[in-house]
Amino acid sequence: MPTSQGGLGVLNLDKFTRALRLRWLWHEWKDQTKPWVGLETPCDEIDRNLFAASTNITIGDGNTVRFWESAWIGGRRPKDLMPLVYTISKNRGKSLRQGKEDDAWVQDLKLDSQSSITVDLVEQLVALWEAVRNVHLDVGEPDQITWKFTNNGHYTASSAYHAQCCGVPSTNFNSLIWKAWAPGKCKFHAWLIIQNRVWTSDRLATRGWQNNGCCPLCRRETETALHLVATCRYTKRIWHLISAWVGYQQMDPTEWEEA
Template sequence: MGGMDLGRWYFEKLKRKLGDGNQTKFWDHAWVGGEPLKVSFPRLYHLSNNREATVGESGRWEGGSWVWELKWRRDIREREREAVSSLTSIIANFCPSAGIKDGWEWTEAADGKYTTKSAYDVIKSRRNENTHHTADNWRVAAVWKTPAPHKSAVTAWRLLRNRLLTCDNLRKRGVLLREEDQVCQQCNDQEETGSHLFTTCAKAQEIWDEIQKWCGINMARPASTAMHWEMFSHCGKNKKVRRLLQMIWIGCVWMLWKKRNERIFEGKESVVGDFIQEIKARTWGWNRTFGVVDIDMNFVSWSSNDLISRLV
């Protein structure tokens, strides 16, 4: 690790400790969720009417209660409402503390205080993990080479890096406090993690079984999303088919995340059959846009089972 990397990890381990909110930037500082809100919600950051606002300037006290008042450059559009709902749920449990100055916390110590020993432990841990990260880099890089809309690729990238705001990640960042808020809303059985929501949840498995039937592939059920991405991709016999399968995988991940948020924030339920039809329609459109395989294939042929057999 070079000096620049050492500096980066040091600041990554610092968290803004919220007081009155007058020295903490709402978008720029990592005061909630473990990373700056402009990183978690880049689109909303660019829509903000005041990107330099502090936390204290982003709301007001009303009758002893803190009320958030986020202002936008224009009206929020339908496609942006999901992000606004997510942001609102994340900051809902936080409010400034009048009369207390903002500060910093060292996240690697229980008392929030920096020590040389804790810093050394972080450095040693990062060195041990280097080999693992190198092995995973190719998977993540492959996402950006896949022909798919940017927002879908971002969702897949965040999933493979464990950066999606799933319940377990929110809990680790101190956002979700109640145990009942941490359960997967698809099965109401286990804690919502990335691997569970997208791979091992019964609802997700049902969807992937239908997707495999449509594509005409057969594979085991891996326990991790990274392994699922790798195995699904390599069911293709040539580079073009592998790229198609990667596009379909990214589309499914994006749809699963979209439906999950609609269920939580809008109370909408999804049916597996409708989900499958929608992913077929979306990926058919993506293929016509990006030209991964034969763009003249009509939708009836595209949506019929054993898709891969018609491409080789």
């Protein structure tokens, strides 16, 4: 995860490679002169779902917008809104213009022996019919696409990577740890303490491993990360001396406990 979201800032390779693969889908829109456009790209369904959720489409002539795969119905794809109709469609590679002309998308619908007409299928058919009827194509005006996660609307691998981290709460670790003046190993140790990932006696005990039990400094309380850095009487003495030295009273751990 990014450091602003509590992580170490080390790239998640799965998320990063997915962000890079979205470049193929972006160039299918922006540069159709590339020789591979129209061929199968190395993108899976998750890649395409992320791309659809990360972009806004403005319909022009309908030549670039995919009838089933592009999010042209209120920012959502027909294959997601009308999955039953999508299932019985036998030609899913048409553009919006090709599907709209002479209602070609209707001619592509074929029921097999295992399919049946249901109320849900009819409702989805009617909804798609109305959506297609309400679309107006502007001949001579190309379709446009914009990327949601950049100010200029252009795709970047960095924004595609961070888009996959959306929904994770932000932290103040950047100002609290990473931007502070200290050696890197001290910052990393502080991060481990906040995450409660240092091998103190309480964590060792939960795994049934040998441990000291009590704090080796005060010999009174169980050794925990919080106890070692704030509540131990020896630690408090050190913080009092440092706070007196630098003239910064908020370093008093007693005030931390009250807060």
